[in-house]
Amino acid sequence: MQETRFAFGPFVLDPGAGTLLRDDDPVAIGYRGLKLLAALVGRAGEVLGKAELMDAxxxxxxxxxxxLTVQIAQLRKLxxxxxDGGEWISTVPRVGYRFSGSARKLGAAKRRPLPLPDKPSIAVLPFVNVSNDPEQEPFTDxxxxxxxxxxxxxxxLFVIARNSSFVYKGKAVDVRAIADDLGVRYLLEGSARRTAGRVRINAQLVDTLxxxxxxxxxxDRELEDIFAVQDEVTGKIVEALLGQLWPPPRPxxxxxxxxxxxxxxxxxxxPQAAQEAHLMLTRAVSLDxxxxxxxxxxxMNHWMGWVHSGGPTEAARGLALELAxxxxTIDPADAGSRWILAYLLAxxxxxxxxxxEFAKAIELDPNEADTWAALSDIEVLAGRVEEGLEHIRKAFRLNPFPASWYYLALGQAQYAAGDYAAAxxxxxxxxTYRTSSRRFLAASLAQLGRLEEARTEVELFLVANPGFTIRHWAATEPFRDDAMLAHFVDGFRKAGLPE
Structure with missing residues (x-):
């Protein structure tokens, strides 16, 4: 999950982490310089054309x-x-550049094991579909x-979120290594076979220590009994770890x-796939x-505008709130429904x-990482930056390999805290999925005076968001703090986003 590192002379380059070390001390290298160096070192001894390097x-x-010439000169100086007294990077006239040194691969840097929580901690690894039919993969997932x-x-219980568990789907990884990556003691493994109206499930709970x-x-049950099987599996695990049972409601x-x-x-x-999901969900509620x-x-489909050409209308957002x-109302104990309602209300x-609603969601399920990530967004815009940072960190602990929007929430919180380099x-x-996060990236660059890079990010952002204006954004975001609103607007204006 991390890129290969390279060692040359006293240096260690880690492209994935975005770092360059000299004798284990960090070297201040710019983003463009690091990308160029990674391209050159990764193909040491080869001539890379100027167009290829500029694209990198x-x-x-x-x-x-x-x-490119300026960046190469800065790299040589750095x-x-x-x-042998020569240069690490040599010029090939009228063609490009070559990394002249000897570089060796070190492999990915080992992740530091996460500490175990103070209560029983568990991750559910993706069950293996042992049916001969690949169409049953969604059922197993x-x-x-x-x-x-x-x-x-x-x-x-402390439970790792779905995104992080599914990182290991289809991979043969030692359970001890997974436990270190996720910071848990227990793992649930299993397989499922669905065929001819029946389902066979094998499950085992492992103490990784x-x-x-x-x-x-x-x-081995009738398919209609799948929910009873889920309840029984859950009950057995909880009984083993806590000595209690608590079956949830089922469709x-x-x-x-x-x-x-x-x-x-x-x-x-x-968006096209989300429209297909909309049809499936509409059919689902008609059946149940x-x-x-x-x-x-x-x-969420209606609120995000995924089923409306041109984005969500006021009516669509009203419908989204009604559905949430x-x-x-149907399941007051479902924390997922609670946090989505809370987010839309904000x-x-x-x-x-x-x-x-956020407080109730956390009370019902403190392990719901999405709740903490969404709450971070709302807290930051309310001016409660430290709380927002604490919440997004908690979300990352519950979900160490999360969806891309977690990184947007973290970057937004870091910008709000004035930590522009971290953002x-x-x-x-x-x-990070950059379509929507580029506006915060541009603002962070602009606040550090890196205006050329900020303008580039603005251009790329506007390609995907041609109707964006600062005025409309400020009016629709859930700000509760005038100073925080002014801070974001200031960064957007410096970056050159349209008023």
């Missing part, structure tokens, strides 16, 4: 060749002479996701459940009108009700 440092951007949700509702299997069982219709499982896989994809989760995702309220500036690092990381 300024992807998708038309820049003058003089920018690196100093090689051991849905089983995993539901078990994660069920366990996260149990008071007294001792290597012991605390519990293992096989279930009534297996076909509605199947549609919702498939729709969930499409929600973080393209009391299915809270389907209403929850329908609410319905989800909470964007409607119904702050008192939003705060109450730039966050918003430029490979994990």
């Amino acid at each position: 440092a300024w992807p998708g951007t038309a820049v003058e060749e003089g920018n 690196l100093g002479p090689a051991a 849905g089983l995993t996701e539901d078990l994660i949700t069920d366990l996260s509702r149990i008071p007294g 001792s290597g012991d299997h605390l519990w293992a069982e096989r279930f 009534r219709n297996i076909d509605a459940y199947d549609l919702c499982v498939r729709a969930r896989r499409l929600m973080d994809d393209t 009108p009391d299915y809270a989760e389907a209403y929850r995702w329908l609410a 309220r319905k989800a909470v 964007y409607e500036h119904s702050f008192t009700e939003a705060d109450a 730039i690092d966050t918003l430029r990381s490979d994990e």
Whole structure:
């Protein structure tokens, strides 16, 4: 999950982390310089053309060749002479440049193990689909996701979020290494086979410290009994770890459940895929009108404008709020529905009700990482920056390999705190989805006086968001603090975003 590091002379270059060390001390290297150095060192001894190098440092951007010349000169000054007195980077006239030194690969830097929480901690690894039919993959993934949700509702457990568990899907990784990566003691592993109206599930609970299997069982049932099996698996795990049981409510219709499982896989994809998810969810609620989760995702679809050409209208946002309220009414104990309702209420500036819903979501499920990430966004814009930073850090602990929007929330919080360099690092990381986060990246660059880079980010942002204006953004975001609003507007204006 991390890029290869390279060692040359006294230096260690880590492109994934964006760092260059000289004798273990950090070297102040710019973003463009680091990208150029990574391209050159990664193909040491080869001649790289100017166009190729410019594409590495300024992807998708038309820049003058003089920018490359300046960056190479700065790199040479930064690196100093090689051991033989020559240059690390040599010029090939009329062609490009070559890294002349000897570089060796070190492999990815090992992640530092996360400390164990002060209560039983568990991750549910993606169940393996052992059916011969690849179409059953969504069903198996849905089983995993539901078990994660069920366990996260149990008071007294620390449960890793879905995104981080699914990093290991289809990979053969030692359980001890996974436990170190995620900072948990227990892992649930399993497999599922669905065929001819029946389902067979194997599950086992592993203590990664001792290597012991605390519990293992096989279930062979009718497909309609899948929810009973989920309850039994959850109950066995909780009984093993806490000595108590707490079964959650279930959908009534297996076909509605199947549609919702498939729709969930499409929600973080393209707008076209989200429209397909909308059709599935609409069908799901028609089959089971009391299915809270389907209403929850329908609410997000309407609020994000994924099912409306041109983006969400006022009517669409009103419908989203109505659907979120319905989800909470159907299942008041569903923390996922609660935080989505809270988030939508905040964007409607119904702050008192939003705060109450966020508090209830956390009370119901303190392991719901998305709640903490969404709350971070709202707290930062309310001027409570330290609380916002604390919440997003908690979200990352529960979900060490999260969805890209977590990085946007973290970058926004770092900008709000005035830590512009950290915000730039966050918003430029490979994990960040840059379509919407570029505005905060541009503002952070502008606040540090890096106006050329800021203008480039603005141009790229406006390609995907041609109708964006600072005035409209400021009016629709859930700001509760005038000074915080002014801080963001100031950065946007310096970056050159349209008024």
